[in-house]
Amino acid sequence: MRLAGKVALVTGAARRRGIGREIVTCLAEEGADVVINDVGAEDEALELVEQVGALGRRAIWHQADVSERDAVDEMFRRTAGTLGVPDIVCSNAGVASWQPFLDITDDAWRQVVDVNVIGAFNVSQAAARMLIAAGRPGRIVFTSSVHVQMPFAQMAVYGASKSAIRALADVAAIELAPHGITVNHVGPGWVKSHINDASPALQTEDDVRNTLALIPLGRPADPREVGRAVTFLVSEDGDYITGEFLRVDGGFVVGKH
Ligand SMILES: NC(=O)c1ccc[n+]([C@@H]2O[C@H](COP(=O)([O-])OP(=O)(O)OC[C@H]3O[C@@H](n4cnc5c(N)ncnc54)[C@H](O)[C@@H]3O)[C@@H](O)[C@H]2O)c1
Numbered sequence: 358m359r360l361a362g363k364v365a366l367v368t369g370a371a372r373r374r375g376i377g378r379e380i381v382t383c384l385a386e387e388g389a390d391v392v393i394n395d396v397g398a399e400d401e402a403l404e405l406v407e408q409v410g411a412l413g414r415r416a417i418w419h420q421a422d423v424s425e426r427d428a429v430d431e432m433f434r435r436t437a438g439t440l441g442v443p444d445i446v447c448s449n450a451g452v453a454s455w456q457p458f459l460d461i462t463d464d465a466w467r468q469v470v471d472v473n474v475i476g477a478f479n480v481s482q483a484a485a486r487m488l489i490a491a492g493r494p495g496r497i498v499f500t501s502s503v504h505v506q507m508p509f510a511q512m513a514v515y516g517a518s519k520s521a522i523r524a525l526a527d528v529a530a531i532e533l534a535p536h537g538i539t540v541n542h543v544g545p546g547w548v549k550s551h552i553n554d555a556s557p558a559l560q561t562e563d564d565v566r567n568t569l570a571l572i573p574l575g576r577p578a579d580p581r582e583v584g585r586a587v588t589f590l591v592s593e594d595g596d597y598i599t600g601e602f603l604r605v606d607g608g609f610v611v612g613k614h
């Protein structure tokens with residue numbers, strides 16, 4: 358029970374096959390009460406609230422679009438007023454888009470940047486402001502991606518958005534350190550979640566074989582394996598870790614480069 362007495366907020370956490378859901382479960386198993394955020398998937402979110410309750414922890418479902426500043430501020434106010442000021446904030450919500458560079462549309466660019474960059478900024482700034490106002494230390498963890506280090510064709514927009522998260526995390530780590538707030542990001546490789554259902558690299562059996570051949574551990578990650586890495590960073594074990602990028606990729610990056 359490394360997180361007993363802690364309050365956590367996880368964005369993009371409702372979907373059954375999602376990373377966020379497993380972050381919630383791992384944090385709750387370690388004793389944290391949890392706010393489950395997502396833009397939709399209410400049925401799945403309410404099921405997760407019940408699962409967290411069965412672990413003996415409190416959970417609330419808060420539907421909000423992280424790209425909307427007012428909605429994010431309202432979510433933090435509600436969190437503080439119910440479970441308490443969140444000690445742990447996981448900015449995990451994200452969307453992907455696959456388009457050849459020459460065909461990238463304004464709509465795709467805006468949608469990805471709105472959620473992945475503006476959303477991550479809204480959530481992390483709201484978290485830091487609330488923690489500092491309360492005089493409390495805290496942990497912020499973004500879900501970025503191996504694409505921070507590994508360019509993939511058709512993923513310019515997604516890669517750019519995740520590289521922006523890296524820059525945000527690095528600078529926030531410096532500026533928030535004096536307040537006792539650590540800021541890190543985890544980089545999943547291939548995780549079997551909804552986001553990859555549309556990936557052109559995973560449509561046929563041959564595609565899957567070719568992608569697996571790039572991963573030294575020879576398999577995609579279970580979302581829970583990302584949840585466990587996040588738990589490590591926000592637990593006491595991560596006390597002296599800030600500004601770090603922790604890949605959870607089965608060796609994808611070292612295998613490819
Ligand atoms: N699956 C992978 O292989 C992989 C690899 C690297 C990084 N990631 C990152 O992991 C994170 C989680 O993705 P996932 O793989 O679990 O996919 P997912 O699609 O299951 O989860 C993403 C969640 O974010 C939610 N979301 C989207 N827009 C939102 C918004 N505006 N406000 C609030 N929530 C919103 C979605 O509803 C969904 O539940 C994302 O940031 C993604 O970019 C995933």
